[in-house]
Amino acid sequence: MTGRTRTLLSCAGIAAAGALAVFGLACPLPDAPMTGEVFAPISAAHPLGTNQLGQDNLLRTLLAAPGALAIGLAAGTAGLVASTLYGFAAAMLPPTAGRAMLRAVDILTALPNIVLAMLLATCFRPGPLFLAVILAAITWPAEVRLLAALARGQMQRDSFRTAMVYGARPLHLLRRHLLPPAGPVLAALAILGTRRAVMHASGLAFLGLTNPSSPTWGSMLAESLPLFYEPSAIWLITGPAAALSLSILGLTFLGTRLERRHIPTGEAA
């Protein structure tokens, strides 16, 4: 496969995931009908069997996909936007204020964020949109230092200083001078953020902390846990476990490929 085909494939994958995610947010799907036989083994009609309520396992797995991707993408992008703006502000402000802002972020980064997300989710039992907000809120501080360093690097350039001398507004500087060169890095961070959000969201759903009216991979696995005495329970976990792992694996590949190409690390790979 040449580099070009790979890029095209990656773009197609992202576009498909994005379309699926927009669809997932726009029209949440109802749960699968409870019409089949209970705990049916795999057959042509039910490729992954049915669950304790007679719902088709494969259908439920597929129904959960748009929601999972939508929450992941929404939380990943929202967190990135927040950390970009904050990092830009920390780089633009006078050094003392900027340092104070970064210290504040250190304090937030030190907190065990997934445990805090559990507390917030316990108290508010969030729907999809609010869940994305919680996930974005707990993950945005992690990238601020990198983005502030990136912004500071760009601000050393002559083009940026010239624009400053001409009296460009901060928003203009951000849009025309800082974002374009940082594009690939931001894309990599967005995908890695999405990956983390999908993982966290499925974890919260597994603990029963999300809206139970529509199926999610995490809640499907949680529902299967008390049914393990049933030998066909293996088919209850196959679908959601595979879907979850494969989507995370896909995001990992995409993210690390972009990251390796565009984010300088210690390793000369």
Place this chain on the structure above:
Amino acid sequence: MVLPATQAGPPAAARAWLLAAAGRVAEYLGSLAVLAAITFFALRALPGDPLAILYGEASVQGLTPENRAILAARHGLDASLPGQFLHYAGMLCGGDLGQSARHARPVAQVIGQALPWTLLLVTSATAMALAGGLLLGIEAGMRRGRAADGIILAAVTALDSLPLFVKAILALFALCLGLALFPASGGATPFTQARGWALATDVAWHAAVPAGVLALHETTKLTFIIRALVVTVRGRPFLTVARAKGVGAVGLRSRHVAPNVMAQVTARTAAMFTELFAGSIFVETVFSYPGLGRLLYEGIFSRDYPLVQGLVLVLGAGVLTVNMAADLVIGRLTEREARG
């Protein structure tokens, strides 16, 4: 955060370290304050009577006005919101985490009983993850670009893409139910009369799979980090010299490569505790292990808000304290190294 290693003479270096340490302690206290604030305001943001939230709807309904006033005074509910927060912070400093509605006991007591189980899981998982991560990471790094490296990386990447609770469910299904090699739930055989070694064996037997899954989860992350560190070390002349002197493969890895990556690995191990404690929640839920995570899961389901709040505080404060202690120790070590 890594404390700076200074190049100056001993007194100046000591002063710089003290200054950095003071900054780190201030940051630690700030984190604790933010943690307390979030736990406080999350519960206050709930609609309804705060006493009903703290003690459960059923237990508040039959209260006489006098008893209600006593409870309200205990939580400082008559004060303004900032005043209430200060009262709450005072309660926390005195070790009072409130009353668990479900267990009908002080939250601190309930947590104290479950804490040893979680510590057992987390410490044994840390040891196993360190051993596994060092073994795999050093092997992959030393053979970078060759077949073994590719296989290790592929396996670790695949494992890394399985969320922890999926790994735990698969292990439960395969090892505990399918092959029935290990017990599927609990921390020890119920009503066991065993003492001494028999009891220790029983507990280890029950902890093996949960701790193993937790360790596996962290091993994957450590392997990536250690491999990257080894890659930067492996081209250095001292390894060539050691090879020329006829040091064998094992000696090379254990006496020459491992010591050179240990400082950074130690720093990462401290950072790992956050994930280990969060991970123990999922592992203990899947294996019905009697630790803090299981308590949290039950607290979430029975809406035992004081218990959940107390657990988040204890887990959070524990993680913050470990990280701060590690930063101080590492800062001291690197400073000593830099001084020679």
